[in-house]
Amino acid sequence: MAGIAVIGAGMGALTAAARLAVAGHRVTVYERTQTYGGAVRRFERDGFGFDTGPGLLPLPAVYRDLFVKTGKEPLEARVELVQVDPSARHVFADGTEVALPNASRAGVVTALDEALGAPAGQRWGDFLVRAREAWDRTRRPLLEEPLWDDWSVLAAREPYPAVPHKRLLRTRRAGTLAEVGAWELRDPRLTALLEGHALAYGLDPRVTPASAAVLPYMEHAFGTWYVRGGMRELARAVHERCLARRVEFVFGAEVTRILEKDGRAVGVELAEGEVREADFVVAPGSARGLPARADGEVAPQRGLPSRLTVLLALRGARPEGTAHRTVVHSVDRDGELESLFGTAPSVPTRPTVTVLRPGDPALVPDGDHEAVTLGAVVPAGAEIHEEHVDALVAVAERAVPGLRDRVLWREVRTPADIARETGAAGGAIPAPALAAAGGRLLHPANSTGVQGLFTVGGWSHPGGGLPHAGMSGALVSGLIVEGPRFRGSQ
Template sequence: MGRIVVIGAGLGAMAAAARLAIAGHAVTVYERTSTYGGAVGRFERDGFAFDTGPGLLHLPAVYRDLFVKTGKKPLEECVGLSQVDPAARHVFADGTRVDLPNASRAGTLAALDAALGAGAGERWGDFLVRAREAWDRTRRPLLEEPQPADPKALAQEPYPALKPGLLRRPTRTLAQVGERELRDPRLVALLDSYAEAYGFPASAAPASAAVLPYMEQTFGSWYVAGGMRALADAVYERCRERRVEFVFGAEVEGVLEEDGRAVGVRLSGGGTVEADHVVSGAPVPALPHGRPARRHPGGGTSRVTVCLALRGSREAGAVHRTVVHAEGGRPTVTVLRPDDPELRPDGDHESVTVTATVRTSPGTDWEPFADRMVEAAERAVPGLADRLLWRHVRTPEDVRGATGSAEVPGPALADADGGWLPAPNLSPVPGLFLAGGWSHPGGGLAHAGMSGALVAGLIVEGAEFRGSR
């Protein structure tokens, strides 16, 4: 078997490394920072601990498959995994609140009717029927198969027309979906929030972004005991069990080429490492593939996260996740309040994270923005201001430090011109493959894990590989 160099120790890169190692390859991971996990980070202080990246897992089947394929212990024996119920509480600009149950279509429709008025649930349910059609059309080509050499095959809008025949009205953007089908501004805000969480503005995002709420509400939201960093720990340990080697503090500056093929990497300081294949799991501009060839028209987005250390325990009726929608000049924020003793000093304290999606803008003073984020979070956490002991702000520059880029990639979406597709797993240079959120099928924990499976399949099976099952 071959020698494989993996650039970066993010979740997608490690997923590829573990699969390649179990296939018999000698795999070495070079990570420029001092730890693994990439965006799946952790901040600790005074007995408090916070996830600084994703706070919940969707499509856990991706990591179940990884653990089944790479060892004897299944995922649930390596991490504590539990469904979050309700999946989310939404607080709208007018003060209306609705708790959406986890992976229950009937429960979701009933909750919307109760909170927003009769008929709201039916409209959302009709929308989910069309979203499922888009999901069925795109699930395999966008998530389970390598991106084709000619992406025109995916450059089609999969979201069904609202009306058939002569009255057919193609729906091009997510904003049109909300305007034509949902009408209630709170339902529209609910729909938009799923795309805007990735920095996809509803006015620009293709109608196929409807698959985002469909995926979450169908397959559920899951929490890993001890925080999402525990998932990164488990994947790292699985890699080590499969004898994957890790070299930390080793920055890759470029890929070595010979006769037009990748044959290794060049490290910072001038050292080189030979390899039969190179897997890039990080957005390193100096590599031959450069930045993704296709980037979504919404432009670069990142995240600001505010870690809040609070005195006092969670009140009765508190929920794990609350989305507080924009109001009064304050941004839309996601407030995570996991009831997890591993994240707090004791039962008389609470760890809370508040996250907002922002445009990347070097040199920005994020403290005033963090002030508005905390003000918005007070609508989700009663008495927050009086309970606050201290806060820690994680900016886009902190994201850059952890991942190599301030931008946070979103999942691939199909549309009429292919502009929302990331770079394919097969780079233009033979022997160089792309894994992780910056490549097909895009960002997010589940998508990153899928990219690792696709790259491993391409290397192990070659041109015959047709995708994961």
């Protein structure tokens, strides 16, 4: 039985802690703030409640596996999972709207044909078939296995089977998402639908590899889910599972140094100078791709994304049949991409906005009010002003007519808030790991150059997102429990 120090109480760290404790180890979690969950938090005021981090859960099997492996009970015994249907409503630049059913290829094809005209649905359906092939080729090495020394194979090989495209007497294949949209989907609205999945993670579709087709495929194949009471309930359930397995939590404990001796991690040093010994140390990764050794303030890196979130308390009930999630696509796609990813990143004036309207009685004071969350990608470290918030609300009104007249009050969450809660420089948010692109979108391995030191969470393999955090915790647990012979989940 080993003593294990886990730095931080984000979702990846919590899943690693629970799994390690079940394996018989003594696990202590040191969290610099006063709560758990990392970015999965809640804001409450006047009887309203809002998720301030992820609002939906893709691939719930990751957390179902966690609860079975750490307690032999289903996740549903601890939280109420609700499948979101429609998966999303989309409002495109030309005003066209479509609601896409959850986890139904045939239903999506029909909905797109009816809203956009044939053969839009067939083109998207054919794209999903190719995206599944990319998923099948990358699922294990990208999500279920540690990142091995031969990772360059993932970096060099494009797993998406692009359709040959003749252009100027040359046959070419799409190498980026933007090219997939232009050459294979051939409809600006379908292109917006595709690129929106990358943009949600702060990825520039003009340079993001075609392998990112796995992002919409995951949503199509495994559905989109909501946790009744808000996503914070998932964090609560995982924290309680850790407590049940006798994981010790020390809140308000900032780790300033990871202790090493003879090339091995041997413990941590807290801000007050107190030393805690350990046989293994599990640390969060960082935007620099290094273990978070708390060695000083890190300046935000250019090009990393963050998020602007606006929480709206509204008078008036949520109309019957309202979609849980609506994506309002930018009317100026090129301008938005230039603002976010150009030489001088700035907050877009006409952004793509995601509108979340859960319709959850637990989040409102009564049935005559509604809690709505608006979100948009902004550069990490961006300063947010009132006009940026007003721009989000104005865009959202394309999906929620009369929105501004219903607002009782609003709360704004900026990149600075994310930085304060998660410790990520500039409030940066990591993207999931993706193949191809020379390895640019892979994340550092969970094992490090220091024996006994492992990294977990969004800035480590396999990257950002709630499912990926849970996977990183499983990988770290396997590497510690089984050692270098660990080959991932079966």
